[in-house]
Amino acid sequence: MSNTQDRVHLQARKVSFSWDDTPLHWVPGDPFAAHTINVLHLLLPAGERWFVHVYRQVLPLIRDERLREDVIGFIGQEAMHSQAHDEVLPHLKELGLDPTPYTAQIDWFFEKLLGDRTLPPGRARRWWLMERVATIAAIEHYTAFLGNWVLNAEELDRRGADPTMLDLLRWHGAEEVEHRSVAFELFMHVDGGYRRRVRTWALAFATLVFLWQRGARFFMENDPTLVDGRASFKDFYVRGRRGVLPGTGDMLRSIPRYLSRSYHPSQEGCTEQAVAYLAQSPAALAAEKGAA
């Protein structure tokens, strides 16, 4: 089931970033682009903690040793992603943009709404676990999409975006590309139902769009340096054309790919590029030196 060509041993890297010199508008002169990407820092700490929480419960159900190993590596990487993005939040607060009202809601969303419900053991509990495993597979389709995008987003370099933030995004993006098959393979291994895949994709996609536009508007409206900050879909579309944000067309084209019955994440992105970035990412290098 796994794609043997692309197989790499997944391992968490202990990275750390120093945010002292990162400005609020880390894409110079383009607060909307910076804030749209900043929404990641709002969603990921709670979201990836939730991934880990769910996967801890699935681990005993895995009957394939290699997949098990992958999932263990996946859990460690996701836990680090969650922590790394979490550390940006106090910095945003220092810069005068307190994200807590929004993150408290995201915490509620993942810890309560999508948390462990009081369900009788057996079918109900398994159903809820499988729904969440399928949802994670759908979300991971988009994290791999975004990871692949940010690895290739040369426009951000040309515009002089903050190198620390770019390193965080690309380290994270590269690991997402590196482990992009795990969530899907796990879902296919423990359940694999096509109807469930479509249903959870629809919910995950709608929720992501809802939370993302909400987060971008939240940042734009509360940014202390903007007089009349607004976010609109047009802004997003225009920046997608310029290459500062993911292109709308690319995003739409990725939908039928996930829904295709022959989908496998290894068709998206390129492991070699991800591994090559990790081999020269300042944060990943420092992590390797620390571990040695």
Place this chain on the structure above:
Amino acid sequence: MPKPLTVAVVAGAALLARRAMRRRIRISPLWPMPALEEPVSGRPRSRALRLLVAGRAEVAEGVVQLRLEGRDLPRWEPGAHLDLVLPSGLVRQYSLCGDPADTSSYTVATRLVEDGRGGSREVHEQLAEGMEIEVRGPRNRFPLVEAESYVFVAGGIGITPVLPMLRALPASADWRLLYCGRSRESMPFVAELEKLDRVTVVAGMPDLDALEVPEGAAVYCCGPEGLMAAVEERFPQVRLERFTPRAAAPGGAFELELRRSGRTLTVPADSTVLAAVRAELPNTLYSCEQGFCGTCQQRVLEGEVDHRDELLTDGERGDSMLICVSRARSERLVLDM
């Protein structure tokens, strides 16, 4: 075909609903999602800081006080301590004894322990003004609770966590302090404290039977092992601050009981808790094996833990551990697994 009237009523209702929603969102932009009362994301974890040793003074015989300077330092509560990462890599805890409101410097005091584990010797001999040092924290496992009255017993350098507590108590609070030490010269801050009439200073072992502890009083004790044991024997409710392990050399072998699965095993000195547990329970969760991802966190039921991770918060350290790196401080550890 629906009647025109129905269409008009539905359209009108939709418009009204839209207007109401828009107004609602304008008033509170984050409507309608609920929020977690105690948010988890964005709480700064105790990160490592590099501080400058800006002042060094001998405040009593064998006691050196360090002032460590930085900027925008995390705030702390009285009773909190700081992890100092010494030049050799040793990590030692020292109580903060300065002003909690000061966010530009931390103050710690340490006594030279001749036959100690080497930490205090390093502080005394190698840390000089102008050097940089890495610290972690601050963390508090000796917090000041609300009580009708307070009794503090401090022995020698054990005065350091108590000092900020005394300053933090309101003027109306009912408290007393028994401060003892080998000799007056070896007791830091004794001159400052002696001026207060609620303080009793004793050179030598104090008479604990003479110590009056009113009903409902919170008792705090920090000092040498003998003193703490004696106080604990008389007042079992006492809160203790202990910086040296009670027994068992850290890093050595210890016994591990897995209560839920009813197994007892030995963790050898050259193996981790995780490895020993995995030999018995292959489905045990773990991932990074270096103490940063948090996957292997387990609940501790009994025993003292030598925490070697950098992830868990104080609250979490109270009743859990990361079994991939942390070990036992006591001879026996009981885990809920």
